[in-house]
Every structure is written in structure tokens, then in C-alpha cells.
Amino acid sequence: xxxxxxxxxxxxxxxxxxxxxxxxxxxxxxxxxxxxxxxxxxxxxxxxxxxxxxxxxxxxxxxxxxxxxxxxxxxxxxxxxxxxxxxxxxxxxxxxxxxxxxxxxxxxxxxxxxxxxxxxxxxxxxxxxxxxxxxxxxxxxxxxxxxxxxxxxxxxxxxxxxxxxxxxxxxxxxxxxxxxxxxxxxxxxxxxxxxxxxxxxxxxxxxxxxxxxxxxxxxxxxxxxxxxxxxxxxxxxxxxxxxxxxxxxxxxxxxxxxxxxxxxxxxxxxxxxxxxxxxxxxxxxxxxxxxxxxxxxxxxxxxxxxxxxxxxxxxxxxxxxxxxxxxxxxxxxxxxxxxxxxxxxxxxxxxxxxxxxxxxxxxxxxxxxxxxxxxxxxxxxxxxxxxxxxxxxxxxxxxxxxxxxxxxxxxxxxxxxxxxxxxxxxxxxxxxxxxxxxxxxxxxxxxxxxxxxxxxxxxxxxxxxxxxxxxxxxxxxxxxxxxxxxxxxxxxxxxxxxxxxxxxxxxxxxxxxxxxxxxxxxxxxxxxxxxxxxxxxxxxxxxxxxxxxxxxxxxxxxxxxxxxxxxxxxxxxxxxxxxxxxxxxxxxxxxxxxxxxxxxxxxxxxxxxxxxxxxxxxxxxxxxxxxxxxxxxxxxxxxxxxxxxxxxxxxxxxxxxxxxxxxxxxxxxxxxxxxxxxxxxxxxxxxxxxxxxxxxxxxxxxxxxxxxxxxxxxxxxxxxxxxxxxxxxxxxxxxxxxxxxxxxxxxxxxxxxxxxxxxxxxxxxxxxxxxxxxxxxxxxxxxxxxxxxxxxxxxxxxxxxxxxxxxxxxxxxxxxxxxxxxxxxxxxxxxxxxxxxxxxxxxxxxxxxxxxxxxxxxxx
Numbered sequence: 108x109x110x111x112x113x114x115x116x117x118x119x120x121x122x123x124x125x126x127x128x129x130x131x132x133x134x135x136x137x138x139x140x141x142x143x144x145x146x147x148x149x150x151x152x153x154x155x156x157x158x159x160x161x162x163x164x165x166x167x168x169x170x171x172x173x174x175x176x177x178x179x180x181x182x183x184x185x186x187x188x189x190x191x192x193x194x195x196x197x198x199x200x201x202x203x204x205x206x207x208x209x210x211x212x213x214x215x216x217x218x219x220x221x222x223x224x225x226x227x228x229x230x231x232x233x234x235x236x237x238x239x240x241x242x243x244x245x246x247x248x249x250x251x252x253x254x255x256x257x258x259x260x261x262x263x264x265x266x267x268x269x270x271x272x273x274x275x276x277x278x279x280x281x282x283x284x285x286x287x288x289x290x291x292x293x294x295x296x297x298x299x300x301x302x303x304x305x306x307x308x309x310x311x312x313x314x315x316x317x318x319x320x321x322x323x324x325x326x327x328x329x330x331x332x333x334x335x336x337x338x339x340x341x342x343x344x345x346x347x348x349x350x351x352x353x354x355x356x357x358x359x360x361x362x363x364x365x366x367x368x369x370x371x372x373x374x375x376x377x378x379x380x381x382x383x384x385x386x387x388x389x390x391x392x393x394x395x396x397x398x399x400x401x402x403x404x405x406x407x408x409x410x411x412x413x414x415x416x417x418x419x420x421x422x423x424x425x426x427x428x429x430x431x432x433x434x435x436x437x438x439x440x441x442x443x444x445x446x447x448x449x450x451x452x453x454x455x456x457x458x459x460x461x462x463x464x465x466x467x468x469x470x471x472x473x474x475x476x477x478x479x480x481x482x483x484x485x486x487x488x489x490x491x492x493x494x495x496x497x498x499x500x501x502x503x504x505x506x507x508x509x510x511x512x513x514x515x516x517x518x519x520x521x522x523x524x525x526x527x528x529x530x531x532x533x534x535x536x537x538x539x540x541x542x543x544x545x546x547x548x549x550x551x552x553x554x555x556x557x558x559x560x561x562x563x564x565x566x567x568x569x570x571x572x573x574x575x576x577x578x579x580x581x582x583x584x585x586x587x588x589x590x591x592x593x594x595x596x597x598x599x600x601x602x603x604x605x606x607x608x609x610x611x612x613x614x615x616x617x618x619x620x621x622x623x624x625x626x627x628x629x630x631x632x633x634x635x636x637x638x639x640x641x642x643x644x645x646x647x648x649x650x651x652x653x654x655x656x657x658x659x660x661x662x663x664x665x666x667x668x669x670x671x672x673x674x675x676x677x678x679x680x681x682x683x684x685x686x687x688x689x690x691x692x693x694x695x696x697x698x699x700x701x702x703x704x705x706x707x708x709x710x711x712x713x714x715x716x717x718x719x720x721x722x723x724x725x726x727x728x729x730x731x732x733x734x735x736x737x738x739x740x741x742x743x744x745x746x747x748x749x750x751x752x753x754x755x756x757x758x759x760x761x762x763x764x765x766x767x768x769x770x771x772x773x774x775x776x777x778x779x780x781x782x783x784x785x786x787x788x789x790x791x792x793x794x795x796x797x798x799x800x801x802x803x804x805x806x807x808x809x810x811x812x813x814x815x816x817x818x819x820x821x822x823x824x825x826x827x828x829x830x831x832x833x834x835x836x837x838x839x840x841x842x843x844x845x846x847x848x849x850x851x852x853x854x855x856x857x858x859x860x861x862x863x864x865x866x867x868x869x870x871x872x873x874x875x876x877x878x879x880x881x882x883x884x885x886x887x888x889x890x891x892x893x894x895x896x897x898x899x900x901x902x903x904x905x906x907x908x909x910x911x912x913x914x915x916x917x918x919x920x921x922x923x924x925x926x927x928x929x930x931x932x933x934x935x936x937x938x939x940x941x942x943x944x945x946x947x948x949x950x951x952x953x954x955x956x957x958x959x960x961x962x963x964x965x966x967x
Contacts, residue, residue, distance in 0.1 A: 142316065146320070152328070158935050160324050161323050164321075164496040178258070182306065200857030230332070263825035273541050284355070317346065378536060386502050417709060424438070435531065446540055591782060625739055630747055641663055656676075667744060677941055833887050852922070854876025858876070933960065
């Protein structure tokens with residue numbers, strides 16, 4: 108079950124039918140009711156943050172379209188916020204931003220979902236906006252024409268994205284009959300053909316209250332909310348039931364392939380096996396199998412193909428279980444020459460599972476990981492609303508989480524063997540491969556069939572060999588406490604914030620580092636060191652670290668950016684002491700083992716190559732290199748192929764000693780912990796940490812730019828990506844506040860660039876503006892992706908809007924809306940423990956003070 112959702116742990120459902128004009132049910136804090144018009148309403152009060160999330164699930168998706176309608180459901184996520192009878196174009200986005208919130212939508216095979224979140228004091232505003240858009244959208248003909256152009260740009264963007272294109276290729280091949288074979292976004296020809304009459308007809312047929320589920324989670328009063336909801340939808344009339352059985356996919360009887368040569372640097376491979384839907388009882392074992400086989404660094408495929416054989420740059424598995432039968436995916440990115448062998452090794456591991464099953468340790472770890480997903484995802488109102496809505500419309504039960512976790516807990520090794528044999532078969536498999544054009548003939552369908560067959564032939568010998576080797580071998584109503592800060596005797600700054608609203612804890616430990624401690628010869632060294640922190644210590648090997656962390660349903664990762672380097676982790680509360688000990692071990696005792704250095708080097712080099720295939724990132728790689736002439740900010744964080752290839756183990760160890768010192772260290776811990784216990788544990792773990800910090804050499808600073816500088820690259824792609832910008836400001840400058848507001852005024856969904864370039868001129872699907880402060884001057888930039896023939900017009904329009912900002916005052920309304928959006932967005936962005944830990948640690952490290960927001964939010 109691949110759910111990008113957050114969850115609320117809910118208890119046993121008890122149906123209580125009461126004498127109102129709707130039927131209702133209370134489920135351990137989650138209230139479900141059905142209005143007279145058939146609309147399902149789900150409410151959950153949670154006062155742990157001053158946020159409220161609204162989500163409207165409309166039970167229509169791409170799988171409900173006819174062939175000529177392919178992509179039409181997706182058009183509605185673009186059009187429903189484009190104006191109503193009482194709100195003009197841009198007014199909806201403006202009102203949401205003025206309420207400190209955001210609004211968006213997404214379309215899937217089975218549903219279209221409209222979601223917004225606002226500061227809870229604007230509850231009535233948020234509901235009114237959503238109900239107005241759902242009932243009274245105007246579908247202005249001119250706006251529809253422009254927005255269809257935007258959708259076409261989105262289709263072109265997908266064609267340029269290797270991951271999206273691979274996904275489209277494999278599903279269109281794995282499914283021959285079922286509508287899941289079609290891309291949700293549709294096709295260029297169908298989207299171009301849509302008329303306003305088609306749009307309105309589709310809207311009238313499907314957008315009826317009895318085909319909708321409204322979910323609201325957050326800081327509100329349920330009884331008052333119900334009255335407002337009833338009044339908002341009192342004139343919304345039910346429609347006919349349109350859902351009919353969809354064409355069912357026939358049993359696949361032979362292996363299918365789709366192999367293509369593309370304008371890419373790195374190869375991509377996907378394997379897909381048909382599996383049942385979310386509500387099928389086999390889903391539990393399928394999800395456990397996916398976790399064991401390909402989720403996490405200790406998983407079987409990761410260890411076999413990436414660590415031992417080193418034939419992939421990355422590999423993972425997941426089960427897509429929508430409302431109707433889905434697909435079990437294996438995804439890998441790799442070099443073209445390793446494609447056939449990768450298929451062989453994947454199938455060998457699958458055959459082993461069929462023969463031997465899995466160990467008790469693997470089962471327990473997978474179950475804990477799946478259970479913990481629900482706990483971690485409880486941290487935001489938006490995620491919890493999405494989970495409740497998803498379970499209601501997909502499984503038909505808001506309490507599905509309970510039955511799901513019970514089902515997971517009962518999975519046995521025999522269950523795993525049975526479902527692997529039943530579903531992970533060659534004749535149920537589809538393989539999609541995308542290769543660089545120069546390598547397009549390196550593998551064909553016969554090679555794929557041969558690779559799958561080799562697995563069975565070699566199984567007996569491998570099992571025998573590995574067998575021999577094996578013989579050797581509260582009710583959450585309390586608001587978070589205030590954070591405290593203290594200095595330990597060795598100079599470490601420790602920040603702690605208790606928040607008992609979720610049984611999780613986040614740890615973020617950061618040091619001055621990143622690009623600022625690098626030059627052109629050492630570029631990427633910080634990133635390399637950070638990656639190696641979890642690759643072996645004096646006590647643990649890389650594999651032991653991975654197994655131990657994943658066994659706690661946690662995660663620990665090193666990081667390095669422009670200004671800092673460090674390590675972070677998150678755990679269930681009951682594993683805090685163990686997790687904190689591992690973080691300390693990684694920081695204090697890394698050994699930089701040579702074999703892991705080479706594996707990591709290979710991985711980083713693959714990442715450098717992969718970045719050229721991700722055009723937005725590649726655009727800004729070129730942008731920064733041109734914008735900065737002297738400062739290290741001009742370099743990519745990951746380094747270059749030349750520098751990364753040159754680093755020796757001693758270079759990593761020396762750079763580590765330079766950065767990882769106590770007086771250069773901030774540890775921020777947020778979550779379900781007790782301050783006293785945390786202080787005691789941190790002091791115990793870091794008592795002997797006493798290295799001296801080395802001063803940073805004076806950095807070269809770029810002066811004011813006196814001329815326009817241009818750069819670029821030509822690739823055979825569907826879109827042109829544009830980065831346009833200037834040197835920005837520093838994190839201590841008072842100018843950062845107005846500059847951040849300007850980025851919001853220009854680049855938000857109700858901003859000038861979005862309205863003028865996307866809504867009015869249909870120049871782009873993606874357009875944004877951002878201000879990123881640095882310790883030295885950062886960046887103010889605009890990004891846009893458009894069709895090649897629209898490039899000059901797009902640049903001209905951006906410059907026109909920038910000139911307006913220079914020559915004309917922004918309106919009071921724009922400024923007010925931008926302020927509300929930034930403050931509200933900041934509040935919503937800090938719902939998760941890790942977000943709070945990161946925010947406080949970075950502010951403290953850079954000299955602003957961990958509680959800077961209390962002093963400076965007023966300046967906005």
C-alpha cells in the first residue's frame with residue numbers, strides 16, 4: 108500500500124445514529140456524518156496547532172473518463188480555483204494567502220482532491236472558499252483556453268522527466284484494458300480537443316454532493332463547524348449515481364517489455380507485477396514483502412544490488428494499491444550495461460523469498476516500519492485529513508487503519524512465500540527500461556526473458572552457498588512546551604522542546620560547513636563526508652547501522668548544504684535513547700572504511716550525472732555558476748565529477764576533523780521527551796567530545812553586478828527552463844524581510860507572475876520566485892518552464908513584471924496578503940517535529956538565536 112498520506116490512530120468504531128437531519132458516527136475523536144444531500148462529512152478536532160485543514164474528495168478520477176475525455180478530470184484541479192460567480196480570477200488564491208494558508212488540488216485514478224489549509228482563526232473563510240469553488244465555478248471560456256495551454260506545458264514537462272516518463276511507459280504496457288493504463292494528465296491530442304461544453308457536462312455529471320466527502324481536521328469546534336457546513340451546502344442538490352463497473356484487466360499470460368532510448372545520462376529500469384486492490388486481504392502481506400525486499404538500506408535488494416554487487420545507483424520497491432487492482436513496483440537507476448544483470452539479481456532474490464520465506468527479524472522490522480509510518484504521519488493536520496479521506500473513499504472505512512494494522516501484525520513467513528509465488532511471476536511481469544540514446548540497443552526483450560529465467564536456474568546453487576555461509580554468520584490536546592537552550596561545558600549548544608502531541612522525536616545536529624568550507628579543488632567534500640557519517644563507526648559497520656536504525660522504525664542521515672554540515676534522525680519515542688546513541692556514535696566515531704568510500708563515491712558520481720536529467724536543478728546549477736564569480740556559492744553542493752573522483756580517504760577524515768567540533772555544534776531535539784532526561788543523555792554521550800575548531804579563511808565576496816550575464820545549454824527536450832535573478836541578501840540583513848515579501852508577491856499562486864504569465868498569457872505550467880538568504884549574499888531568482896517557442900516572450904514578460912516592481916508601488920492588498928501568507932505558511936511549516944528542530948538549530952548556528960521568529964515575525 109503506497110500512501111503518501113498522514114494518519115491519525117483511531118480506535119474501534121461505534122455507530123451512533125442521532126435525530127438530526129443527517130446520520131452520524133463518532134470514532135474515537137473522528138466524527139462522520141452524511142448530510143441530506145448525500146455529502147459525507149468527516150471532522151476531527153485537534154488543538155495542538157492553530158491550523159485547520161480542509162479536503163474535499165470528489166469520487167471521480169482518470170479511470171472514470173472515456174477515451175475522448177482522457178485528462179479531463181485533471182483539468183478541474185486547474186480550473187476550480189480560477190473564479191466563481193462571486194470571486195474573480197486570482198481572488199481565491201489571494202484570500203487564502205491573506206488567511207495565512209495555501210490551496211491546491213491533485214488528481215488520481217480514482218479521485219480528485221481539493222485541499223487548503225489556513226490559520227484556524229480563518230475557518231469560516233476557508234470553508235466558504237472551498238464550498239464556493241466546488242459549487243459555483245464559472246469556467247470562463249478565455250481562462251479555460253489559457254489553462255489548457257498550461258496543462259499542455261505540464262504534459263511536456265512530464266515528457267522531459269525520466270521518472271514520470273518511465274511510470275507512464277510501464278503502466279501503459281502493464282495494463283492493456285483497465286483505465287489505469289492511461290496517464291492521469293491525459294494526452295496532448297485529447298487535452299487540445301476539450302471544449303467548455305465538455306467541461307461543464309463532466310462537471311454536472313460528477314460534481315454532486317452524494318459523490319463527495321469533505322474532511323476537516325484541526326483547531327475548531329465540531330458543533331459550530333457542522334452548522335457552518337450545513338449552511339454552506341444547503342442548496343447543493345444530489346445527482347445520479349454514475350459509477351459503473353470499469354473494464355477489468357485480463358490475466359497477464361506472458362512477460363511484457365517496453366524499451367526506449369532517450370536524451371538522458373542515467374538509465375532507469377522498472378519492473379511491475381499485477382497485485383490486488385487496497386481492500387484485498389493479501390495487501391497486508393504484499394506491503395510487508397515490499398518493505399523487506401526493497402525499502403531501506405538494510406533491505407534485501409539494496410544490500411544485494413547496491414552494496415554487494417554495486418550494479419545500481421539506487422533501488423526500491425513499493426506496492427501501488429488503489430481502489431482496483433494495482434501494481435507491485437521494483438524501480439532502479441543504473442548504468443545501461445547493468446540492466447540485464449539487475450533483472451537477473453532482482454529475480455534471484457524474489458525466487459529466494461518464494462523458496463525460503465523471510466526471517467522473524469525481517470518480519471518484525473517490516474511490521475514496525477509500517478506501523479511507524481502511521482505514527483510519523485500524524486504530525487500535520489493536512490496529512491491526517493488526507494488519510495481519513497483516502498480510507499473513506501478507497502476502502503470505504505475511516506477506521507481502515509485499525510484493520511490494516513491488525514492485518515499487518517498477523518502476516519507470517521508462509522504468507523510472504525505464498526503471495527510472492529502468486530504474484531511475483533515472470534508471466535505476470537512487465538519491464539520498462541529507459542536508456543541513453545547511445546545505449547538503446549544494449550538490451551532487448553529476449554535479453555529480459557533470458558535474465559528472468561536465469562534466476563530460477565541458479566537458485567539451487569545460491570541457496571546452498573548462502574545456507575553454508577549462514578551457519579557461520581493522551582488525548583493530544585496539550586500544546587508544545589516552550590523551547591529551552593543551554594551550553595554544555597565543552598561548548599555544544601543544546602536546544603530542547605517538549606511536544607507530547609505525537610510519540611515521536613526529532614534530532615537535528617548541525618555544524619558550520621557546507622560550500623563555505625570548500626574551494627574549487629575540494630568542492631563536494633562536505634557532501635561526501637556527510638554521506639560517510641552513517642557508513643561505519645568504531646562500533647558498527649554500515650550494514651549494522653542500517654539494520655539497527657531500521658529496526659527502530661527510524662531514520663538517520665548526514666547532510667551538507669551551502670552553509671552547514673551535520674546529521675539528523677527521527678525515532679519513535681521509545682527508541683530515543685538508542686537512536687541518540689547511534690547519532691553520537693556516527694558523529695564521534697566514523698571510520699571512513701575504504702570499501703564504503705568507493706561505494707559512496709560511485710553513488711555521488713551517479714547523482715552528479717543524474718542531475719543533468721533533472722532540468723530545473725540543472726538550470727540553477729548553471730545559474731549559480733554564472734551569478735557568482737568568486738564565492739563558493741557558485742559551486743554545486745554535490746561537487747563535480749573531477750573533484751569527487753579525486754578525493755582520498757584521508758581527505759575525508761581531515762575535513763571531518765575540521766568541521767565536527769563541539770564549539771561549532773548545535774543539537775536541537777523536539778518531541779515527546781522530558782527535558783531533564785534529554786540533557787542527561789546528551790551530556791553522557793558527548794562528555795569526551797573536545798576537539799578545537801579551526802577558523803574559516805576569509806571568503807571572497809562578489810560585488811554588485813554591473814551587466815546582464817547569460818548562460819545556458821541545449822538539450823533535446825520538450826521545454827525550455829529559465830532561471831533569472833540577482834544577488835540577494837544575508838540572513839542578518841533587515842532587507843531580507845521585504846525581499847522575502849517581494850518573492851511572495853511575485854511568485855505565489857495569487858502572485859503577479861502566476862496571474863500574468865500563467866493565467867493570462869499561458870506561458871508556463873511552472874513559474875515561481877524565491878529569495879534565499881546566505882551568510883554572505885544569497886539569491887533572489889525567478890524560475891519558469893515553457894515551450895521553446897515561448898522562451899523569448901516568457902523572458903520579456905518576466906522583465907516587464909520586474910520593471911513594474913521597480914517603478915510602481917505594490918498595493919496595500921498585495922502586501923497584506925503576502926504578509927499573511929508568509930506568517931501562516933511559517934506556522935504550518937512547523938507542524939512536524941523535524942521542521943521545528945531544523946529551524947531552531949539553523950537559526951542558532953547562524954547567530955540569529957533559536958527563538959528568532961518571536962522577535963522578527965513582527966518585522967514582516
